[in-house]
Amino acid sequence: MVDRQPAVESSPEKEKSLNFVEEIINDHLASGRFGQRVHTRFPPEPNGYLHIGHAKSIVLNFSLAEKYGGFCNLRFDDTNPSKEEEEYVQSIKEDIKWLGFDWEDREYYASDYFEQLYEWAIKLIKDGKAYVCDLPSDKAREYRGTLTEPGKNSPYRDRSVEENLDLFERMREGEFPDGARVLKAKIDMAHPNFNMRDPVMYRILHARHHRTGDKWCIYPMYDFTHGQSDSIEKITQSICTLEFENHRPLYDWFCEKLDIHHPQQIEFARLNLTYTVMSKRKFLILVNEGFVSGWDDPRMPTISGLRRRGYTPESIRKFCDYIGVAKNNSIVDVTILENHVREHLNAIAPRVMVVLNPIKVVIENYPEGQVEQLSAVNNPEDESAGSRIVPFSRELYIDRDDFMEVPVKNYFRLSPGKEVRLRYGYIIKCDSVVKNDMGEIVELRCSYDPDTLGKQPTDRKVKGVIHWVSAEQALEAEIRLYDRLFLAENPDKVEEGQDFRSHVNPESLQVIQHAKLEPSLKGAQAGERFQFERIGYFHVDQDSQGDDLVFNRITSLRDTWAKIASRS
RNA sequence: UCCGGGAUCGUUCAAUGGUAGGACAUCGGCUUUUGGAGCCGAGUAUGGGGGUUCGAAUCCUCCUCCCGGAACCA
Secondary structure, eight states, X not given: OOOOOOOOOOOGGGOXXXXXXXXXXXXXXXXXXXXXXXXXXXXXXSSSOOBHHHHHHHHHHHHHHHHTTOEEEEEEOOOOTTTOOHHHHHHHHHHHHHHTOOOTTOEEEGGGGHHHHHHHHHHHHHTTOEEEEOOOHHHHHHHHOOSSSOXXXXXXXXXXXXXXXXXXXXXXXXXXXXXXXXXXXXXXXXXXXXXXXXXXXXXXXXXXXXXXXXXXSEEEOHXXXXXXXXXXXXXXXXXXXXXXXXXXXXXXXXXXXXXXXXOEEEEEOOOOBTTOOOOHHHHHHHHHTTSSSSTTOTTSOBHHHHHHHTOOHHHHHHHHHHXXXXXXXXXXXXXXXXXXXXXXXXXXXOEEOEESSEEEEEETTSOTTOOEEEEEESOTTOGGGOEEEEEEOSEEEEEGGGBOSSOXXXXXSBOBTOEEEETTSOEEEEEEEEEOTTSOEEEEEEEEEGGGTTSOOSSOOOOOEEOEEETXXXXXEEEEEEOOSBSSXXXXXXXXXXXXXXXXXXXXXXXXXXXXXXXXXXXXXXXXEEEETTTEEEEEOTTOBTTBEEEEEEEEOOOHHXXXXXXX
């Protein structure tokens, strides 16, 4: 494979400091350990959906390859047929593509290496470095020793090479039931690192594999697969998470004993986020017990959940880049993620006016039947986004939050006798309040100042600006207001006898059925994102059917007023 | 308890023997037809003790705390 040109150097005056992985790579480059090559890989097990934590690894591996002009492979670590499925392969590929990365033709599967792995196992047996062990798993556990006591040698440890070869071949032939025998590496039962106490290389598993079918009934373990797969693919830096640190000596042992290309394993801290959980097991509980609607529920930190929520791939990539890579366990504040999507959407999302919780406004001095077409800017951050027309008429809707019968201090929206600016429109004044028998406000009677369209009155200052929708032309839609799934910063921190379930936010989803939308939203397509002015960013959900639109709240706008109001 | 890691503002990442810095969060101000966005400013950190050095977050040493490890999972 030819090397690519490194990505264009960023401006030298703004030199970004290197993370520890880049420092290691630079050392390798300087020493020439792998020539001048950088070749990484992202190695998911196809046994679940990808989440934001995987995104960190994906971004790291692919970006490093790009930065150094190398390559990044996609390799499925599919050595456990009892847990893996084709469905997951597809979703993983889709998620990586959506994030914006391309593995080109380098899509590999550990299962493609099974034959080579088998031959390498034979070699180790012949070299006296592996043996077939008949100890059942519970016995094997006893022989392994404990944290403080060394293990002891299996009684099968000194079988002859011939016997081992014979037994291992018969394991492959399917002569023995699951669990009857394993192939182990002969290392050191007294090693302080458990992974070196004669680790299992192969187990018997009469299970159908999603790619190799029934060809095999013995499957290699992770430790006997991963390093060699890296080796076969001529990987240079094999980047994984911290929990594999203890496996590195074994990774190195196999490469050495097999005398094959030997990549450098480098471990980094996985991503943790506040107010969420990040494990397949917990996702499964959330889905199975109905806390969420599925793996792609917009509250889930899965890639598919974030996608459905409306997050942009750019913002996720930028976030991953921003949080950096290090070895200390950290919990990243989820607001940092939210800020990244806000920042991106602020630049690209068209603005529209939507009233979530409508209250009718009648402008009594505005002619009945008259409709004015007002011009509204699509995106103040992007002049090229142009403008659109919004109809204005005698009857409108405004949000309930934008009116207070008895205003609190510093409230500068609408209240009796007070004025407010209708965004892109006129200044109106609330003259009276209409209530029903229950005392609930059903309507506001107002008057408008015709001389305030596009200009500020000279005799007074009107500070408040609110959004609105013309009643007759309004569209209706379902709006799903998503909030964080957990109320606790760390959902796993619980009282005795409880678990993360007890921290689930019962109000993480609030559905609004008949929100009022400005008519320009007609024809909005699933996947489009908008800023509802003064409210937040919203994504047209796939549940939308033609004119029956469904919007997901991606994230709210920063709400300074809410902050002030909640303080008092 | 054994082995392997880790410890810097509230959070996260820098500073690689030479003024501890940025971002987010917080607080204050300016500006604004989004209480949005933007702009300006403020406060807050080297886990602890010893040592080396003119000088230590950085090197040495002892201690403390946190994380991971005893699947025929990855």
